[in-house]
Amino acid sequence: MVSQHGILLAAGLISDHFGPLVAKVCDCLLRHGALQLTEIVRRLKLPQGQVKNSLLVLIQHNCVQAFSSPRGDRTITLYLAIFDNVLHRLRFSKFISVIRADIPESETLIEGLLQNGRLTFDQLVGRTISKVPEGTIRPAREEIRMNFNKLVYARYVERCPKAEPYFNPQEDEQSTAARRRVPKTAEEVLSLEQKVVNTATLSDPERFSEIPYGMEDASKTNDCPHNAVAGAKRKHGAFEIDEELNSTIAENEVLWRVNFEKFIFCLKKKVCSVIIALLWIAYLCRRLHLFICSRVSVYCFSLLALGLLEVRYLPSHSFLQNDNEIYCLGRGVGVGWGCCCHEERIVM
Missing domain, CATH: 1.10.10.10 (Winged helix-like DNA-binding domain superfamily/Winged helix DNA-binding domain)
Incomplete structure (x- = not known):
């Protein structure tokens, strides 16, 4: 609850x-x-x-x-x-920053979905073209489709779930009771909200199915017999009609929305990378605290922990013999990844 x-x-x-x-x-x-x-x-x-x-x-x-x-x-x-x-509505600005760093050409499309919730591709095209400033070349529909398919391929955008799926809580309880008879080390307990969302979600092949592109013209086959050419044309024509029909449905009838799971995954991954970097800095600082030369003061150590690879640009002070001394310490940190050694042991 x-x-x-x-x-x-x-x-x-x-x-x-x-x-x-x-x-x-x-x-x-x-x-x-x-x-x-x-x-x-x-x-x-x-x-x-x-x-x-x-x-x-x-x-x-x-x-x-x-x-x-x-x-x-x-x-x-x-x-x-x-x-x-x-609650994801609080993170919309972060979602846009993720797209701006990954697929910047598709930023306008993501903004449209975040602001409007669910849109067809045809509606997204109209919105994207309307956002182009006057006097600027408007993007072609094929270009917008290509940028949109990039979002679908990267799973930032998905097809909307079923509008009204069927869910029977009694049947779900019976299946859960049957699963409990099987010995397991741990079983995930899903809430009603999660169960309904899982029921409504499409399968991955359908959920992340891109909008098909238009078929190219068939190559010339003048050297083939007339009946074979005619049969090939009929097959190609039928296949082209199916592709055009699927493309029309995907553009004008299918509703699309932002895949929150993908964006949350990206944000968690970014946080993990920051935490790992902070842990490395803490580890390096600890190693420096254990092995640092007594001639380097606490003030210099603080600057070294903050700067790491840029310590050679620190100004010389009276308590340091020369600037090269600090540079050797910084080099030892960079080479050893925490295995800091005395400056005299560094191989230049």
Whole structure:
């Protein structure tokens, strides 16, 4: 369950981005779990049309997932708030910085998806062209498609999940009970939110399927018999029609969104690299503290820990014999990766 402070934070974010009415609906779902439309209306005492429009806004921006579930002898539609996706809105600027460093030519496409939640490729093309300043050459559709496919190939962008998947909690409990009979060292316990998200997620081949490019003209085959050429043309024509149909569907009907998992992975990887660098610095500083020459003062040691490879540019002081002495120490750190030795033992 989401904590009280987490609910207040999520509701505040939604209120800032979409207004207090949408925030009330999101707050209700976070507090009470998956609910029907009629249950939300009853709890909030708001008109059904306003609640429905608020749900559509939350679904559009990937903050709510709808799913079907059995209740008695009928199937109902429930709405579930995705708490993590709401908090990801705090990291949009970091997501853009990741793309700016990795695929800078696709930055405008990512901005469009972050601002609008879900868009078709055709809508992204229109938005991208409208953002081009006047007097500047507008990018061609094929160029935009190529930049977009780069995002899909790198898994920064994915096809939207199923609009209303079927999920039966009773069947899931039975399958979980059956799995528990099998001895395991550890078993991951998934929440209802995670189970519904996993049910709605497409398979990876479909989820990260790129938009197909247009088919090129067939090469000339004048040396082939007439019937073979005709058959080849018919096969090529049928295949080209299928490719054009798939491309049209992918461009005009398929909804795309940002893959938050990929961006969070990139941010975690960046944090890990920073932590490793800090650990190396701490280790080197420790080694320096153990083996440093007594003629180097604490002040010089602090500068050395901060500068490392740039210590040879430090000014000489009265307590140092010459600038080359500090340079030898810095070189020892760079060569030994923490195995610092005395300056007299360094092989020049």
